[in-house]
Amino acid sequence: MKAFVLNRYGKNEKLKFIDIAEPDINENEVLVQVHSAGVNLLDSKIKDGEFKLLLPYKPPFILGHDVAGVVVKIGSKVSKYKVGDEVYSRPADYHIGTFAEYIAITENDLAFKPKNLTMDEAASIPLVGLTAWQALVEKAKLKKGQKVFIQAGSGGVGTFAIQLAKHLGATVATTTSSVNKDLVKSLGADIVIDYKTEDFETILKDYDVVLNSQDAKTLEKSLKILKSAGKVISISGPPDVEFANEVGLSWLVKMIMRLLSFSIKKKARRLQVNFSFLFMKAQGEQLSQITKLIESGVIKPVMDKVFPFEQTNEAMSYVEAGRAKGKVVVKVK
Structure with missing residues (x-):
């Protein structure tokens, strides 16, 4: 082949x-x-x-x-x-x-x-669908009436996550360029922030969940828009010790993960919010749930x-x- x-x-x-x-x-x-x-x-x-x-x-x-x-x-x-x-x-x-x-x-x-x-x-x-599902449904347990900030709304994960979050009944904020504003609004985004001209951390506050897919600086800013006990779920790092335990990595790698995530975990604790890293897993049963949403027209x-x-x-x-x-x-x- x-x-x-x-x-x-x-x-x-x-x-x-x-x-x-x-x-x-x-x-x-x-x-x-x-x-x-x-x-x-x-x-x-x-x-x-x-x-x-x-x-x-x-x-x-x-x-x-x-x-x-x-x-x-x-x-x-x-x-x-x-x-x-x-x-x-x-x-x-x-x-x-x-x-x-x-x-x-x-x-x-x-x-x-x-x-x-x-x-x-x-x-x-599959990859973006399972990432969004495991972040919003499995980890965040996103509920009707909650507020979620999904970064990079016009990207692969973003376009899926916006639709899933709206289906779950959340208010959705996202970032994108002005060129893609209509696209993310058509998917269900309620608040659209132009990342080139606006700072999301000055616009958003008291959010329940952030789905972080950007750099360390953006991750740090994201902590500050959460309400007490809010959750940042990052798919772009840094990996943490909980993840290392979950996938059975060696003690040495666990120590490295602890060091990599130490700073952001400390900042999250100070703000009384939660940080976790997500590296999505293959999961046929969850993908079957996603299939139902697609066949019913909820997600395109x-x-x-x-x-x-x-x-x-x-x-x-x-x-x-x-x-x-x-x-x-x-x-x-």
Whole structure:
């Protein structure tokens, strides 16, 4: 099969388009023929080596964290899926590799593709959908009447999170450029702040939840807009010891995480608010819940651009530039 492989870490490294063996499957896995694969900033950060501490992949390996495709083979203990089923997934860490013609995925990490989406649209959903779900539903337990600040509303996570937060009954504030103001309003944002000309920390106050996806300076400002016992959930770091415990990292890495998050945790305690780091997990059951929201029309995918498979490196560069509105996808089949 054809696949894009990373041979070594580095900011200037390009993925190599090569022929490799089709993956084998174990008894709990299905083999999916990839029709479309989402491209995420996470792929670039792993390629650059930024996540080696959290995810020590050993090159060569295939990147890609989002997939929509068709089941072509099933393991002996797979019960939910059959050959011919249309599925989508965010494969688990250490089992990624959607920038390829085929991928083996554990049954529990799969969900049936929403019937009202194309393969390209479906491939745009899993990583950002699960990130938003795990932040707002699982961690924040966002409720009707609460106020949430979702940074970078026109990005992949932002466009999904705004729609999910509105469905949950929250008042939503977001940041974007003036060019994307109408887009985020159409998704349900109540308060739109132009990050180029306005400072959110002077406009927002007494918020229940912040979904932080930006830099350390923005994270620090976010603490100050929360009400007492409010929550900042950060998907851009710094990772903390709770996360290290959750994923079973070594004591040495736990110590590093403690040091990395010490300053922001201290500032949060001083303001009587809560900080936590989220690194989303593969979760087929949650993805099935998201499917229901999509099929009922509550959430719609926001697509920026679809690249042909051969231009996966160009798609990665486009995402790295940080100008995408919604998601970028490569069409494999």
